[in-house]
Amino acid sequence: MKPLLEVKGLMKSFGGVRATDNVHLDLAKGEIHAIIGPNGAGKTTLISQLSGGLQPDAGTVLLNGADITNMPAYKRAKLGITRSFQITSLVMGMSVLDNVALAVQANDGHSYKFLKPARSICHIRDKAMENLAKVGLRKRADDLASALSHGEHRQMEIAIALASEAELMLLDEPMAGLGPKESALLVDFLKELKGQRTILLIEHDMDAVFALADRISVLVYGRIIATSLPDEIRNNDDVRHAYLGEE
Amino acid sequence: MDYTLLFVQMLNGLQLGLLLFLVASGLTLVFGILDFVNLAHGSIYMLGAFICASLTFVLGNFLWAVLVALPLTGLVGYAVELLMARRLYDKDHLDHVLGTYGLVLVLDTLAHIIWGPAGITVPLPAWLDGQVELFEGAVIPVFRLLIIATGLAVAGGLFWLVNYTRLGMLIRAGASNRTMVSALGINIQTLFALVFALGAMLAGLAGMLISPITGASIGMGGQIIITAFVVIIIGGIGSMKGAFIAAVIIGLIDTLGRSFLDKLFMLFMNENAAETAAPAVSAMMIYILMAIILAVKPQGLFPPKVR
Amino acid sequence: MKNMTKTGWITLLGMAALAVLPPYFLLNGHAFYMDLATRLVILGIAAVSLNLLLGYGGLISFGHAAFIGLGAYAVGIPSYHATWGGFDLIASYNGMLHLVLAIGVSALFALITGAISLRTKGVYFLMITMAFGQMAFFLFQALDVYNGDDGLTIDVRSELPFVNLDSPMQLYGLSYVSLAVAMLLVKTIVNSRFGMVLQGAKDNNERMVTLGYNTYFYRLTAYVISGMMCGYAGFLLGNFTTFISPDMMHWTRSGELMFMVILGGSSTALGPILGSSVFILLEEVLSSFTIFWHLPFGLMLIGLVLFVRGGLMRLFKGRGE
Numbered sequence: 001m002k003p004l005l006e007v008k009g010l011m012k013s014f015g016g017v018r019a020t021d022n023v024h025l026d027l028a029k030g031e032i033h034a035i036i037g038p039n040g041a042g043k044t045t046l047i048s049q050l051s052g053g054l055q056p057d058a059g060t061v062l063l064n065g066a067d068i069t070n071m072p073a074y075k076r077a078k079l080g081i082t083r084s085f086q087i088t089s090l091v092m093g094m095s096v097l098d099n100v101a102l103a104v105q106a107n108d109g110h111s112y113k114f115l116k117p118a119r120s121i122c123h124i125r126d127k128a129m130e131n132l133a134k135v136g137l138r139k140r141a142d143d144l145a146s147a148l149s150h151g152e153h154r155q156m157e158i159a160i161a162l163a164s165e166a167e168l169m170l171l172d173e174p175m176a177g178l179g180p181k182e183s184a185l186l187v188d189f190l191k192e193l194k195g196q197r198t199i200l201l202i203e204h205d206m207d208a209v210f211a212l213a214d215r216i217s218v219l220v221y222g223r224i225i226a227t228s229l230p231d232e233i234r235n236n237d238d239v240r241h242a243y244l245g246e247e
Numbered sequence: 248m249d250y251t252l253l254f255v256q257m258l259n260g261l262q263l264g265l266l267l268f269l270v271a272s273g274l275t276l277v278f279g280i281l282d283f284v285n286l287a288h289g290s291i292y293m294l295g296a297f298i299c300a301s302l303t304f305v306l307g308n309f310l311w312a313v314l315v316a317l318p319l320t321g322l323v324g325y326a327v328e329l330l331m332a333r334r335l336y337d338k339d340h341l342d343h344v345l346g347t348y349g350l351v352l353v354l355d356t357l358a359h360i361i362w363g364p365a366g367i368t369v370p371l372p373a374w375l376d377g378q379v380e381l382f383e384g385a386v387i388p389v390f391r392l393l394i395i396a397t398g399l400a401v402a403g404g405l406f407w408l409v410n411y412t413r414l415g416m417l418i419r420a421g422a423s424n425r426t427m428v429s430a431l432g433i434n435i436q437t438l439f440a441l442v443f444a445l446g447a448m449l450a451g452l453a454g455m456l457i458s459p460i461t462g463a464s465i466g467m468g469g470q471i472i473i474t475a476f477v478v479i480i481i482g483g484i485g486s487m488k489g490a491f492i493a494a495v496i497i498g499l500i501d502t503l504g505r506s507f508l509d510k511l512f513m514l515f516m517n518e519n520a521a522e523t524a525a526p527a528v529s530a531m532m533i534y535i536l537m538a539i540i541l542a543v544k545p546q547g548l549f550p551p552k553v554r
Numbered sequence: 555m556k557n558m559t560k561t562g563w564i565t566l567l568g569m570a571a572l573a574v575l576p577p578y579f580l581l582n583g584h585a586f587y588m589d590l591a592t593r594l595v596i597l598g599i600a601a602v603s604l605n606l607l608l609g610y611g612g613l614i615s616f617g618h619a620a621f622i623g624l625g626a627y628a629v630g631i632p633s634y635h636a637t638w639g640g641f642d643l644i645a646s647y648n649g650m651l652h653l654v655l656a657i658g659v660s661a662l663f664a665l666i667t668g669a670i671s672l673r674t675k676g677v678y679f680l681m682i683t684m685a686f687g688q689m690a691f692f693l694f695q696a697l698d699v700y701n702g703d704d705g706l707t708i709d710v711r712s713e714l715p716f717v718n719l720d721s722p723m724q725l726y727g728l729s730y731v732s733l734a735v736a737m738l739l740v741k742t743i744v745n746s747r748f749g750m751v752l753q754g755a756k757d758n759n760e761r762m763v764t765l766g767y768n769t770y771f772y773r774l775t776a777y778v779i780s781g782m783m784c785g786y787a788g789f790l791l792g793n794f795t796t797f798i799s800p801d802m803m804h805w806t807r808s809g810e811l812m813f814m815v816i817l818g819g820s821s822t823a824l825g826p827i828l829g830s831s832v833f834i835l836l837e838e839v840l841s842s843f844t845i846f847w848h849l850p851f852g853l854m855l856i857g858l859v860l861f862v863r864g865g866l867m868r869l870f871k872g873r874g875e
Contacts, residue, residue: 073764074765082765093757094750094753102750102765111751111772112775114748115742115746116746119745284677331860334860344614345812345813346856346860348852348855349854349856352855469806476681476685480682484677526697527693530693534685534686534688534692538686541670545674546674
């Protein structure tokens, strides 16, 4: 089967530093593909190039076989790529529900609609609420986003990714800063999504990674040194040396 | 085509460009290092002109007046930094703009109260007041040559400062990186105050140099500040090299536009229409240039490396 | 009416006062207060339009006075030619023509300058809008046909159906209704889907782009809408003052508009009106003391920036809001 996302020979340098060095990657439909690697390996840089936030220096990115390498971020989003941010990125001055509603609204035709109050459009609000409920934030819907805790912000990021109905979710360390309990909840939740969405997961929490991933790629200094099934990665000597820190 | 006239006008354009550079360099310096937007920069230019004018009458000599007025404008800059700008660095750019807009009103009104509404003309010493004939027909006022020489000298000094000194290293290191600056063990408050005072002196100098030509007047600051903005927008905010190149381009285009556009227009429209259109278009020309450059390079010709 | 907020009540109260007091003063022989109120209401429209950009879009436009000038010249130029001949295409006293010109030219100017300046952000945007505003100023200064710097006197006001602009009462009525409509319009836009996107982009542009919004075009649309509204304010102002000059477009005028919006507290409905009232009262009161009224005004502005945040409207807000 043709992969949903194909990345070929992706290169990106900052000054003299190669943050992405000849990366090849493919994501099958419905798989959860984890990318692990030490800090500074270029994981976020990679995601930004896939979401359109950064332009690669060379290489191609294909979505369903179509070249999207030079496509601006908003168009990629329209094609069904969404991302979450490692450092929480929300519209802090709006309510929790508004944040998610904006994601729903983005898929509900254009937004050059000036007259009807956005907050009275039932199908948008309902769908946003539905997604908030999924991540357990229903009760906080009317609070300002800025009033929520860090853990709740991470949940909001997921709710927004869900609400955008994207086929491909690029999740940048969704567990970062979560307690063990919250992490476990999120893992369960992502498990349920398995098969419905394609997920590229960047995560440091190895328990979460091994619990979720269908395949794992290891990124070190911008290079992918291995892509394989979880068990093989666990037993791969190179990976252990380079990353897992075992002698 | 009258090549002698063209040559003379190009010198005039260069002179305007260098004056613009003096104003814009201070602006870009303050913005680049302090991340501070100073609308009152033009008012300091105006103060430079007025202070120099008064001193010329007191001291009896324009050059002495400039020498005394320079540190005085530096002092004005220092005072502005101390009393106001310093408290605004951590705030929004919008606060900078509103606060310095208030300062524009204050300084302009003070100038009005002190020097009156009419403005002052500044007499030149006899040896500067003459003209020289560079070659057959190309007559240039000596003073304009002096402005060009001063402008080039200051530009040279600034390039030395930016490229070969510690302060310059800080400037090139990328704008408002305060953590790095303090990591180098530099007293930021003093550095900032010095930069601000230097910027003020540069603007003041420009005002002094123009005062014998146009006189010192209340509105002059408000006029030049926008042109200086256009210069640093085109050059790339924070870039000294960009400010220099953009200033000279704008000086030339503005001067040549005002003197030759009507003749150019007459090539393809009747005299009447050309005489109406030419001043209108030449008034807009530098803004049109800005628009074109921004359409191609939104960050200006020499964008700052990291923002 | 239970869900009316405190600010909502104050807004209503303020608008009611503006509806009743000025006509009352005029009928009792105090034409001066009527003049003041008319100016206030017209500048209020301009401030409301700027607030759409500044308060809700986070776009600090420092060139809005240009739109006022364009709107005013859209009255002055056709009227001038209708009196003195020439430029047959637009020479007319017809107010509808003036209106179409004022709004159309403003929209065009906003579209072109906005398309360029919105490619940048923050300080760049501020300076570029300022420069374009000043371009308009210099353009009209260079137009000797219309007396350049010295300005143009409008001998005949726009002729509109139903409203006679020569009557101070009717001119005020039109301006007042326009202000109310402008406020409602901005409120509606802000609460619409479009408004949600605009506000979202103000707060977190990257997030909005990631969701699939091309925020550039949303902002450009807001810029054009705001420019058109401000141009309309200029149309009214030209008819009110019957004297127009490039000075209306000077960047310091844009600064005053900005002052009104920010003083009143941006991103609130009544804020801009409050700000313009304070500005006009200050101008009147201070200038009755001294011709150098800009000095205390400037000092106040500096003090405001240094010591108050959030604007005057904050003082009126209850804790719960």
